[in-house]
Amino acid sequence: MSGVHLIALLSALATLVVIVELSRRRQLHPKYAVLWLSVGVVLGVFAVSPGLFNRLAHALGVISPPDLLSVLAALFLLMVCVYLSWEVGRLEDKTRTLAEELALLRREVDDGGSR
């Protein structure tokens, strides 16, 4: 096992440990835990058997396997960012609606109290 594969394996293990620990402490929602656990597992598999990734690269017609790795990683992170923006926007809308409802409810409560 060469240096780069050892680093990859250690990173994969570190990811898994951190994700499991965060889930255990209820700091990470299961939906995100599943996402990052899968990343850790995939990374781990390729670190343990580099031949698998090389065969995949060649099957796809990529000459240099590390290129495929960078492209896939960049695409994956881009997708995650877009997903998180979507999620933040949704949360913003929900917070906004809650604030609007709170303002109206407070008015009703005050009206009820003074009547």
Next chain:
Amino acid sequence: MQPGPDVLVVVPALNEAASVGMVVKELGAAVPDVAVLVVDDGSFDGTGAVAQAAGAIVVRNVFNLGVGGAMRVGIRYALAHGYRAVVQLDADGQHDPRDIPVLLAPLDPDGPPQVVIGARFAGKGEVTVPWARRAAMGLLAHSLSRMTGSRLTDVTSGFRAHNRATLRIFAHTYPADYLADTVESLVIASRAHAAVTQVAVEMRPRYAGRPSQSAWRATVYLFRIAVTLALALIRQRPEPVEPEEVPS
């Protein structure tokens, strides 16, 4: 329709303590039967207290939601309390409450969705605007006129009247982003087959506060308008809601 107790004037206000009291009192003098709701959009200068002292109903947002968010609160309040029309009026004194009967005249409270805009370039008023902003407004007016099929000249005006059918469309969909509240709301309304028309009103100088006008800001404004308009065109049309009546 005529101004009466079935009309709610919604005044979105953010840090307008210097002018909101005067605006509420003027409303009381110009259209005494009409209910006035000031939506204090998270002010820290006592806007809500001033408005309440002047005789308005006040709803306070816990934090700043923007004009659009304040309008949603006002519109939902109107639906819940059975008002048949909402007039939107700025808290800075730009809009003359004596124009409210003019704004309400073409409105059919129980008819199909309808928006009446109080437009400042419709032959009345003396407010001057820098050229870049005027160009942006011209572009907007042109696009929205085509979309709604009626001649509109001042689509960013915040002086408007909505009937009940329109309120049902806007209750949860009144756009909250800055600028989008005026422009996108018209797109939403016209896509829901609302009749959008305008009447000429006079705009006055504000009682307090600085108007936001400089070359740079006008350019940013132009850009945001283009984005807003493009987005409004591709966004899906929201469904109208059934109002939840508040037991009283």
